[in-house]
Amino acid sequence: MSTTVHYFGKIKTPDMIRELKDEFQEIAQVSGWTFEKVDHVFSTADSPAAVPARLTLKGIRLTLGKSLSPVQLTFDKDGYLSHIYYETVMTENPLRVGVEKTTQVLHQVHTSTTLKGADAKDHIRLIKLLDYVKKKYVPNLEVIDNTGYWYNRDESVLKPKSLQLIPK
DSSP states (O other): OEEEEEEEOBOSOTTHHHHHHHHHHHHHHHHTOEEEEEEEEEEOTTSOSSSOOEEEEEEEEEEOOTTBOOEEEEEOTTSBBOEEEEEEEEEOOSSSTTEEEEEEEEEOSOEEEEEESOOHHHHHHHHHHHHHHHHHTOTTOEEEETTSHHHHOOGGGGSOOOOOOOOO
């Protein structure tokens, strides 16, 4: 079983992104987590070639454990939590009809982390990290956690549930 925790919000000021990156790099090194600093600039696919629009994504990705996808503390130019995903689109080409092309798309408004398996410790670690992010950097952070743990902090909701057969 896996669950996905979605989170969205805006950093207090975009100037704080550098501080967040440096602080979480230090935390990752001390905690034994892998990390990747993000400072990405790319053109939008729908802008004219003569004047390409530039999008940015800055922050840090943290891998807290093997059963979690990376925690993406990455922000767009306005300071909103965002992430890049890759989309395959069909392009029109007179020589080769229907050529597939992979493009980068900036997905704004939210990021998410998927927890694979039923390790409650990883889930708790993620929620504590998001608590800290909310307290220090993203005061309007909203979290959608379908287990309910973000809202009630009841660890029993993180325990694997067994199915019971009803006798005939």
